[in-house]
Amino acid sequence: MADTEKLICNKCNKELEPIKTNFSYLGHSFFTDLPKCPKCGMVYISEEFVKSRISEVEMQLEDK
Amino acid sequence: MSYLNDLVVDCLQFERAFCVAECPFDIDVPDFIGKLQQGRFNAAYKAYQNAVGFPGIVSSLCHEPCKEVCPLKDNGGSISLKLLEKAAMEYARSTSPSQFNMPPKDKRIAIIGGGICGLACALRLTTRKYNVTIFEKSDRIGGHLYDVADPKIFLEDIELQFSHESYSLVLNKEIDDLKALEFDAIFIATGIGGNDFGLLQSNDGAYATSEKGVFIGGSITSANTMEAIAQGLDASNAIERYIKIGKMNQPKTDQGTKLTVDAIRIIPNEAILPANDNLYSKEETIAEAKRCLKCKCDACNHYSPLLNYFDKFPRRVTEEVQITLVPSSLDGDASMATRLIATCNQCGLCKEVCPVDIDVGKFFLESHRTMRENGKMPWAFHEFYLRDMEFSSSDAALTKLPKGYSKSSYFFFPGCQLGASDPEYVLSSYRFLTNLFPDTALMLNCCGAPAEWAGDEPIHNKVISQIKENWVSLGKPTGIFTCPMCKKMFQEYLPEIKSIFLYDLIEEKDIAPNNKFKEIAASVFDPCASRHEPELQNSIRKMATKTGFKLEPLPMEGEMAECCSYGGQVAIANPPYASYTAQKRIAQNDNPYITYCSNCRDIFTREGKQTWHILDIIFDLDQKSRETLPTISQRRYNRLLLRQQILKEFWNEQFIIKRDDMVIQISEKLKEKLHNEYILESDIQKVINDCEKNGSKIYNPDNETYTGYKQIGNMTIWAVYRIVKEGNFELVNAYCHRMKIED
Numbered sequence: 001m002a003d004t005e006k007l008i009c010n011k012c013n014k015e016l017e018p019i020k021t022n023f024s025y026l027g028h029s030f031f032t033d034l035p036k037c038p039k040c041g042m043v044y045i046s047e048e049f050v051k052s053r054i055s056e057v058e059m060q061l062e063d064k
Numbered sequence: 065m066s067y068l069n070d071l072v073v074d075c076l077q078f079e080r081a082f083c084v085a086e087c088p089f090d091i092d093v094p095d096f097i098g099k100l101q102q103g104r105f106n107a108a109y110k111a112y113q114n115a116v117g118f119p120g121i122v123s124s125l126c127h128e129p130c131k132e133v134c135p136l137k138d139n140g141g142s143i144s145l146k147l148l149e150k151a152a153m154e155y156a157r158s159t160s161p162s163q164f165n166m167p168p169k170d171k172r173i174a175i176i177g178g179g180i181c182g183l184a185c186a187l188r189l190t191t192r193k194y195n196v197t198i199f200e201k202s203d204r205i206g207g208h209l210y211d212v213a214d215p216k217i218f219l220e221d222i223e224l225q226f227s228h229e230s231y232s233l234v235l236n237k238e239i240d241d242l243k244a245l246e247f248d249a250i251f252i253a254t255g256i257g258g259n260d261f262g263l264l265q266s267n268d269g270a271y272a273t274s275e276k277g278v279f280i281g282g283s284i285t286s287a288n289t290m291e292a293i294a295q296g297l298d299a300s301n302a303i304e305r306y307i308k309i310g311k312m313n314q315p316k317t318d319q320g321t322k323l324t325v326d327a328i329r330i331i332p333n334e335a336i337l338p339a340n341d342n343l344y345s346k347e348e349t350i351a352e353a354k355r356c357l358k359c360k361c362d363a364c365n366h367y368s369p370l371l372n373y374f375d376k377f378p379r380r381v382t383e384e385v386q387i388t389l390v391p392s393s394l395d396g397d398a399s400m401a402t403r404l405i406a407t408c409n410q411c412g413l414c415k416e417v418c419p420v421d422i423d424v425g426k427f428f429l430e431s432h433r434t435m436r437e438n439g440k441m442p443w444a445f446h447e448f449y450l451r452d453m454e455f456s457s458s459d460a461a462l463t464k465l466p467k468g469y470s471k472s473s474y475f476f477f478p479g480c481q482l483g484a485s486d487p488e489y490v491l492s493s494y495r496f497l498t499n500l501f502p503d504t505a506l507m508l509n510c511c512g513a514p515a516e517w518a519g520d521e522p523i524h525n526k527v528i529s530q531i532k533e534n535w536v537s538l539g540k541p542t543g544i545f546t547c548p549m550c551k552k553m554f555q556e557y558l559p560e561i562k563s564i565f566l567y568d569l570i571e572e573k574d575i576a577p578n579n580k581f582k583e584i585a586a587s588v589f590d591p592c593a594s595r596h597e598p599e600l601q602n603s604i605r606k607m608a609t610k611t612g613f614k615l616e617p618l619p620m621e622g623e624m625a626e627c628c629s630y631g632g633q634v635a636i637a638n639p640p641y642a643s644y645t646a647q648k649r650i651a652q653n654d655n656p657y658i659t660y661c662s663n664c665r666d667i668f669t670r671e672g673k674q675t676w677h678i679l680d681i682i683f684d685l686d687q688k689s690r691e692t693l694p695t696i697s698q699r700r701y702n703r704l705l706l707r708q709q710i711l712k713e714f715w716n717e718q719f720i721i722k723r724d725d726m727v728i729q730i731s732e733k734l735k736e737k738l739h740n741e742y743i744l745e746s747d748i749q750k751v752i753n754d755c756e757k758n759g760s761k762i763y764n765p766d767n768e769t770y771t772g773y774k775q776i777g778n779m780t781i782w783a784v785y786r787i788v789k790e791g792n793f794e795l796v797n798a799y800c801h802r803m804k805i806e807d
Contacts, residue, residue, distance in 0.1 A: 008763045010770065016762065022806035026442060029806070035762075041807065044762045044771060045782065047799045054801045062442045063403055 007044050009037035016044055023054075026061045074420040076322055076361035077377045083130035083145065083359075085321035088294035089122070091115040093130070093145065094360065100148055100353035103346065109156035112149055117184045117297045119159070120221030123149045125213055126290055135325050135357060141335030143356050147342070151349040161191075163228040168193045171307050174247040175199070176239050179207020180289065181282025182253035183222060184296025185303070190229035192304065197247070198231060201238035207255050212289060242278060249303045252280040253296060260284060269313035271299040276312065279303055324419045328359050329366070364424060368414040369626065369645050371424065374404055378422050385431045389438075399440055405431050406445045407638040409631035409645070410517060411592035416623055432519030443778050444802045445637040446518035448742045451777060452700070456480035456510035457527060460703035463534040465505045466498060467715060471539025472505035476566070477554075479547035480510040484699035485662040485677075487706035492683040493546060493566055494710065500569060505538045506714075507531070508707060511550040512557065517632045528557050535561055544569070546679070548593035548600065548661060549631075567660060567678060571603040574610075576682045582612035587653055589618065589668070589675070590625035591661035598622070600660075604678055608658050611681050618652045630663035636742060646671050666693055695739035697746065724749055727792045728785075734795060743798055747776050751783040752793055769796050773805075780805060 007016040016035035021043050023030045032053075035044040045054070083093045092111065099108035109119070116122040126146055134142035153159055171194055175182040178200030186196045198205070209218045242250060242261050252260065252273070263273040263280065271279040279302055281287070281295035302314035336352040338344045344352060364378060365371045371381070381404070388401040408428035415423035435441040460480070465472055476497050483490040490508075497504045509531060515524035535541070535558070542562040545551040551563050570576065588608060590601055601622055608615055620626045628649055629635065635642035646667050650657070656674035658681065659665050668675040670693055679685065694702055704721045711717040726749055730738070738745060755761040755772030762771045773782045784797040 006765060007771075008765065010761045010763050011759045023803045024806055025803040030803075040760075042760055042762065043805060045773075045801075045805075047782070047797060050782070050799050050801045054803050058444075058802045062444075064399060 007035055009040060009042050011042065012037050012039040014039050025058060028061055071422050072378050072382045075378045075422060076419060077379060079323045079361055080321040081359035082133040082135065082321060082323060086129040086133050088291045089115045090317065094358040097353045097356040097358060100152065100349055103350055105152055105155035106157045108152040109159065112152055113161065117187050117293060118221045118225055119153055121218045122290065122293065123153060124217055135328050135330050135359060136333060136355065139330050139332035144335065144352060147338060147344050148349060148352060151344040154343060155346055161225050161228060164191060166193045171195065171248045173303060174245050174250045175253060176250065177207065177253035177255055177258060178205035178233065179253060179255045179282065180209050181292040181296035182251065184293045185251050185253065185300050186231050187225055188297050188300035189303065190231050196231040197234060199234045199237045199239050203235050208283060249306055250278045251299055251303060252278065252284065253282040254284050256283045258284045269302060270316045271302045272312040277306060323359060323361055326419060328357055330357065361419065363417040364414045367417045370408055371414065373641055373644065378424050381424060389431060389434055403638055405435065406441065407634045407641050409627035409634060411627035411631050412595055413626060416595065429519065433521060436519040441519060446633065447777050447779065448636060449514040449633045450518055450523065453510045453514040455700060456703060457530065460508060460707055462506060462508040462707050463538065464715065465538060466503060469503045472503045472541040474501050474544050475505040475507050475538050475541045476544045477507045477550055479550040482546055482662045483508065483706035484702050485666055485694065487702055487709055488685055489679050490706055491709060491713065492685065493679065496570065497544060500573065505541060506710065507534055511553040513549055513553050514633060516553065532558060548591050548597060552593045565600050567600060567603045570682055571607050576607045576610050577684050578610060579612040584613050585616055585655050586613045586658050587616050587618045587655045588621065589657040589659040589664055590621045591659060591664050592625050592627040592631055595623055595625050604660050607678060607682060613658065616653065616655055620652065628664040628667045630667055669693055695735055696742060697738065697744050725791055726753060728752065729794045738798060741800060743781060743800055747781050748783050748795060748798055750774055750776060751781050752785055775804065
C-alpha cells in the first residue's frame with residue numbers, strides 16, 4: 001500500500017490505520033501491522049503485500 | 065511407506081562398472097578416468113598407484129580383463145585402460161610414492177615368500193609402519209616374475225615403491241615350521257607349488273587359514289600374477305584387522321556386478337589409437353578418456369523428469385522422505401521433502417526404466433497419503449482440484465440410460481476434462497457410440513484421479529463407491545473410455561468393470577476422414593497413462609496415418625511415454641517444475657503433435673505447440689474454435705453446458721444452468737490472470753456478493769474502487785471492483801493467499 005493511498009472502511013466510514021493483524025498457516029501463527037479499521041477491524045491487504053511477504057512465508061512454511 | 069525401504073536395497077546406483085568388477089585391483093575406473101578427462105595426470109597416477117601398488121609392473125603385465133566387458137567393445141572398441149594407465153605414469157609430474165610420517169608400530173609380521181604377492185603385502189604393511197620380515201628361500205626377490213617379465217622393469221618398480229619404506233629381508237631361508245617363527249601374524253605367499261604348511265583356507269574371512277594369526281594368498285591359491293599382487297595388497301587389511309582386534313574375519317571382497325548393459329546409454333564411438341606406437345599423447349589420452357561411459361545405473365535419474373529435476377536417486381529419496389514422514393527435528397515439524405513428494409506426476413516412467421523395477425512413484429504416492437493422514441501435506445497443493453472433482457461429481461455429473469432401455473451393454477465415460485475442454489468432443493463421441501450400440505449409457509463424472517493424487521483415500525473411496533453404484537444401476541455395462549488416465553484408474557480401483565477405448569472402436573469402424581491432412585508431418589504424443597496400452601497406441605497411429613499425416617516418431621513414446629506435466633496435478637505445488645516439464649515435452653521435435661488426452665492437448669496448446677486431439681481429426685471438428693483455450697472458469701461452465709446439450713439432444717430434457725442476477729464484467733486480460741492463479745470467476749462472485757451483502761469492504765477514493773475478501777475453502781480471495789450500477793460490477797483486480805486472516 002502506497003503511503004499516500006487513503007483507504008476508508010465502508011461500514012464505519014473510518015480511515016484505516018496500521019494495526020496488528022494475526023495470520024495462521026499450516027499450524028503456525030504470525031502477526032504484522034496492516035491497514036485496519038480502528039472500529040470494526042476490517043483489514044486491507046494489498047496485492048503487493050500478498051505477492052511478496054505473504055507468498056514468501058507460505059513457501060517457506062511449505063518447505064520447512 | 066515401507067515399500068521403497070524394502071526395494072531400495074536392490075537399487076543399482078552404486079553397483080560397480082563392468083570394468084571395475086573384472087579388475088583384480090577393483091580400480092575405481094570412473095574416478096581414474098574422470099581425472100584423465102580433466103587432464104589431471106598426476107591425480108590420475110596417484111589414484112592408480114594407490115590401487116595397484118606397483119604401477120610399473122601392473123601396467124606392463126595386466127592382461128586387461130576389463131576390455132572384454134566394456135560396453136564399447138562392439139561399439140567402436142573397448143576403452144584402452146592399459147594405455148591410459150601408461151599415459152598417466154608418463155605424464156605425471158612425479159611417480160615417486162607418497163611418504164607418510166608415522167611412528168613405527170611394534171607389531172611384527174612375517175611374510176613367507178619374496179614373490180610379488182608377499183612384496184605387495186609388505187608394501188602396504190610397511191607404509192603403515194609395521195615391522196615386516198620377508199623370508200625368501202631363494203637368493204632373490206621377485207618370484208615367478210622372472211618367468212614373465214623383464215627383471216629390469218619389475219626390480220626398478222619394486223625399488224621405487226619401497227623407496228620410503230624398509231623391511232627385513234632374509235634370503236636363502238626356507239621356513240619348514242611356522243611354530244619356529246615368533247611373530248604377531250604370518251602371511252604365506254610361497255607361490256606356485258609352494259609350501260602351504262598343511263593349513264587349509266578358512267571360510268571365516270579373507271585370506272584366513274585354520275591357524276590363528278596365519279594368512280595365505282597369491283599364486284599358491286591359484287591366483288594369476290595380477291590377482292597375486294591384488295591379494296597381497298588386500299591381505300594386509302585382513303592382517304591389520306587381526307592385529308588390531310584379534311579377529312580373522314575380514315569380509316571377502318564382493319565380486320561381479322549386477323549392472324545391466326540396458327541401463328547404460330551406449331553411443332557408438334571409435335577408439336583412439338596412439339599415433340606413436342604404444343603411448344598416447346596427452347591429447348589422445350584425454351580424448352580416449354572422454355569416450356568412457358563411466359558405466360553406472362542412473363536410468364531413473366536420467367529419464368524421470370522429477371528425479372532429474374531434483375537430481376535425486378531412490379536411496380536419497382528414501383532418506384529425505386523418511387525424515388519428512390518421521391520428523392526428527394526438535395520442534396518435530398521438519399518436512400524437507402514435502403514439495404518433492406507433491407511434485408510427482410505419477411507417470412510410472414521411473415519404474416519402467418528401472419532394471420530392478422523400483423517404483424519411486426508408488427513410494428511418493430504412499431508417502432503423500434501418509435502426510436495427508438498426518439495433516440502435514442499443505443492443503444493448498446490439492447484443494448483446487450479436489451473442489452473441481454467435487455463439481456464434476458455433483459453439478460456436472462450425469463448417469464443415464466438411453467431412452468427406452470432399462471439396462472445397457474456399454475456406458476461412455478468421457479472423464480471430466482474432455483467436456484471441460486470442449487463439450488463437442490463428448491457430444492460427437494456419444495453420437496458415434498449410440499449409432500454403433502444404441503443402448504450405450506452415459507456417465508459424466510470424474511474418475512477420482514484428483515483424490516488419488518492428493519493422497520486422500522477417504523474422498524477417493526467415496527468417488528469410487530459412487531461410480532460403482534451408478535455402474536450397477538446401468539446394468540453393469542462395459543466402460544468405453546477416451547481418457548487413458550480414467551481407464552487406468554478404473555482398472556486399478558474398479559477392476560470388475562470391463563473397459564475398452566473409444567478409439568479402438570472408431571479405428572475398427574474406419575470413420576476417420578481419408579487424407580484430409582495430406583502429407584502433414586506430425587508426431588504422436590502418447591499420454592503417460594497409455595504406457596501399457598500398445599493396441600491403443602497403434603490404433604491412434606493407424607487413424608492418424610489414414611487421415612494423411614506423415615508420422616515421425618518421438619524419442620520418448622510407447623512404453624517410454626512421458627507426462628505432459630498435468631499428472632499428479634503438481635502445477636500448484638510446483639509451478640516452475642510444471643512449466644519446465646511441459647516445455648521439455650514440446651521441444652522433442654518441431655512437428656505438431658497428435659495426442660489422445662485432452663490435458664496433454666490443452667497444456668501443449670497453451671505452451672504454443674500446435675497439438676491436435678485425435679478426436680479433432682476423426683470428427684473433423686473445427687480446430688479454430690479450440691485455438692482459444694478455456695480458462696478454469698470456462699472449463700467448469702463447459703461441463704454444465706455439456707450436461708445441458710447432451711440432455712437436450714439425447715433425452716430431450718431441459719437443464720437450466722443457474723445464473724446469478726449479479727453481472728460482473730471481467731476483461732480478457734484479467735480472466736487470464738484469474739486462470740493462472742486458480743481463481744474461479746464464481747468465487748469472485750461470492751466475494752463481491754458477500755461484500756455487498758454485509759458492507760464489509762474498503763473504499764479507495766483515489767480510484768473509486770472497493771476491496772473485499774472472503775475465505776472460500778481454505779483460500780482467501782480478494783476482489784477489487786467498481787460498482788457500475790446496481791447488480792452490475794466491474795472487476796478491477798483479484799488475488800488470493802493461503803495464509804488465513806485470524807479475526
